[in-house]
Amino acid sequence: MNEKELSKNIRDYLNKTQIGMHFQFIDSFCDIADEKNRIYIEVKPDHFAPAQILHAIAKEGIKNAKYLGVANRSEVRLFTPPPYEKILAFAKGFDPKLVFTASQVDKPELNSQAEKLLGNPQRVIPLNFSTSKYLFINRENMSAVREVTDKYRIAWTS
Numbered sequence: 001m002n003e004k005e006l007s008k009n010i011r012d013y014l015n016k017t018q019i020g021m022h023f024q025f026i027d028s029f030c031d032i033a034d035e036k037n038r039i040y041i042e043v044k045p046d047h048f049a050p051a052q053i054l055h056a057i058a059k060e061g062i063k064n065a066k067y068l069g070v071a072n073r074s075e076v077r078l079f080t081p082p083p084y085e086k087i088l089a090f091a092k093g094f095d096p097k098l099v100f101t102a103s104q105v106d107k108p109e110l111n112s113q114a115e116k117l118l119g120n121p122q123r124v125i126p127l128n129f130s131t132s133k134y135l136f137i138n139r140e141n142m143s144a145v146r147e148v149t150d151k152y153r154i155a156w157t158s
Contacts, residue, residue, distance in 0.1 A: 002045065006045050008025050008069075008104060009033050009129060010041070010071050011025050014125070016144055017125075019147060020147075022034050022036065029044040029060045030042050030052075030053055035127040037067075037080065038064055039065070040056070040057065040065055040067075040071035041053070041068075041071055041076065041078075042056070042070050042071070043071045044106070045073055046073070048071075048072055048116075049070055050068075050079075050112060050115050051105045051106065052102050052105045052106050052111075053069070054087075054090055054106045054114050054117065054118075055090075055098075057081070057084075058090070058091035058092070058098060059091065059098045065081045066081075066122075067081070067122065070124075075127055076125040077121040077122070077125075078124075078125065079118040079119065079122060080128060081118075085107060085119065090113070113156060
């Protein structure tokens, strides 16, 4: 699965399983974003790219992000962002004019520095992609399913 397909799968998974999230695939400065809730996520199939999301936030001038995230095939990590000034200083430390492309930023040494700046994730969401075409209701997704059934006025019966 390539990055674009994985991003769309993660978008769909988060929108189905997390209450109140409204992610869109944007494939611009980051891969998926919930702009209403101010959550921005960078997706990579086989590693995390925290330097890339920090650089993107600095380059776009997003000062009010609630969460910054990184994702791979197995999980999404959401971080409370450091102050914008620290993000900007980090990005300008290796790209003074903020002109680098995303691929120029995704380097192991920069990712290591970015991890230190972000600290521990506030939330880790395991990705358990279903291979079925059906949505099974369980304890973890009950609230999200209820939100959809209420929205479309689908009645529950016993």
